[in-house]
Amino acid sequence: MDWVSPFAPTDIADLPEIGGVRLATAAAGIKYRDRKDLLFVEFDKGANIGGVFTSSKCASAPVDWCRQHLAGGTARALVVNSGNANAFTGMRGQTSTLATAQAAAEAAGCRPEEVFLASTGVIGEPLDPAPFSAHLGRLAQEAKPGGFLDAARTIMTTDSFPKVASARADIAGEVVTINAIAKGSGMIAPDMATMLAFVFTDAPVSAAVAQRALAQAVPVSFNCVTVDSDTSTSDTVLLFATGAAADRGVVSIDNADDPALAGFYDAVTNVCRDLAIQVARDGEGLSKFIEVQVRGAVSDESARKVALSIANSPLVKTAFAGEDANWGRVVMAVGKAGEPADRDRLSIYFGDYRVASNGERDPAYSEEDVSNYMKNSALTLTVEMAIGTGEAHVWTCDLTHDYIAINADYRS
């Protein structure tokens, strides 16, 4: 069905170019007709790479491929397709990734191990490598600096808008650029990385720095999003650092502990958080975007588990869909999380309205005020546990008829 998120931006600006990154896209007919589904990215002088992947025990063939070659630390090309996830495809899946990497390597003039792959779409269908071989040679010739918005659009599946983010960071007084694109709308649950996201920077940093940047960013960005509690087989986040900024005099940094990287790490975290929020705002079928905040838990990790228990609860999510400030279901979700909690110290807020305190209904709260607040399309739910200093936030959405309609029809 042609569902469009009410949060879909009407006007999305393209991102700036990144030195050392060239992109090209094609309509390869992998599953969809009349739309682009193949992204080719080439790093002419190579890029140092970091990566984080799904924790699924049934990871896709491209995830296996990337994990295997990440240790090399260098990328020359990235190939991403939508329409088919190449997951649960057995030996044929491995044959397909190898053939695609070989075709891309030939096009880019590099070794197959320097090609990174990601696929998203239907699970369980064999992925024919022929469309890749047919297009990659031409794409390598056509690839140009820029075109990130087109790239973000090409990797969409059930997404209703392309997701891009950009930031500039200071390294030892010089500026570097960070661009990132992501896709994701359903089968979204935080566990390591969720969905596909690709971060590109001209910063002259090592693979160790790239890995550290993602290790810091992912837990507070992609791992804080849930649409439907379902973790994908294909989740992949890759960061490519071309080092092109060195030509402009930016100092090269190999040591991930170098304090000069603080601004760079923050900027990577910011673009990842920006994309993560965009994913939640494009949650399949949503009518409400919800930020769940948990404070006063025994630890940050405990707070995150409680926040996820709330954000994944079908009863909480349907209450939001019904614009019902149903704090009873929030209590239920806190209770089922299994984390330390003292029922009689809990307080619950919808927006700034406290509806419950010290384990029971707040006698002062106005049902009318809270009901009016619930009509907003972007909402905040805060749980104060009052037993510690741990805190977390999770971004999610409500559960609506449109989620059912989208997923009862779509073979993903």
Added chain:
Amino acid sequence: MDWVSPFAPTDIADLPEIGGVRLATAAAGIKYRDRKDLLFVEFDKGANIGGVFTSSKCASAPVDWCRQHLAGGTARALVVNSGNANAFTGMRGQTSTLATAQAAAEAAGCRPEEVFLASTGVIGEPLDPAPFSAHLGRLAQEAKPGGFLDAARTIMTTDSFPKVASARADIAGEVVTINAIAKGSGMIAPDMATMLAFVFTDAPVSAAVAQRALAQAVPVSFNCVTVDSDTSTSDTVLLFATGAAADRGVVSIDNADDPALAGFYDAVTNVCRDLAIQVARDGEGLSKFIEVQVRGAVSDESARKVALSIANSPLVKTAFAGEDANWGRVVMAVGKAGEPADRDRLSIYFGDYRVASNGERDPAYSEEDVSNYMKNSALTLTVEMAIGTGEAHVWTCDLTHDYIAINADYRS
């Protein structure tokens, strides 16, 4: 909304009487108008009791009360109300349970600690004990042997049909009777016990035996049901053994390890399983009842976790709603369970149709045959993991528009 499960039986027979158990019901106006909402059960000569409760960290006041007094081992009365769960009601919740237990104790001529309580319905609303005091005296006088079906109807909330089960068991050559009633339709997830269930028997067995019977039954019955992954604050299963069968010459047994109890334990497990399946068949909004079987896992517990991961997946549940044999989503749910799994040894069956084997699509399977099978209202999904001998089954249902409609409107 007035939703009725397609599995709702049209003609439910009442259960036989149980010696030593008298029941009465009333319309006390706790929340609903013009329907019964208060059940009173009296055990004239007392009953030995076992109990299993929710693992929620935000358990209701009646659960706290029952836990506190279970160690006494003896019950003289049971009071159950629907319409209000008396959960997250702070000190007022405790005042309410005490007042209700005192009123019931006065009516039954026993101590408050011999009264057991259960409440189900809205969370977070104070429960006024006045309707209990107003009715319990009269109910104690009116209570009669029999009327279990009426009792099951009285404790319903969003249930679309009353749930009853009965069995006879042999103890050392003599027959005892076991009756059980349950309620549950939404906020159903297996963790210790889910929902409310009450088991009554005339078997002359000790509290230790009663507890053992539930400890054996619950893990393979109520803990194998999930409607929506949401664990209630109020889950309670109590077993009352009046011992009345001793009057007919049935031998009394105190030792839970006595081999003569084998048939009794089996019978309790069977009635609990019967009720558990009825709960799944009344899952809010369902169009399909689904049995998920997992075989060949590293252990039974691992198999159960994988089965629950599948049964709780919104994407699997919506695929069933769409009559789509979407094995890709099953693979996803196996992968996210976090349990040992070898993607390349997995086989998946819908009914008797194998759709995937050895980690990829079964080349022999007929999409048409499987699509026809998916049109049935009761379906079986089997996952063969082929890495061990652990197995489990979980009963669940699909996720439909009616679930959203029920829960976006109902303040539970």
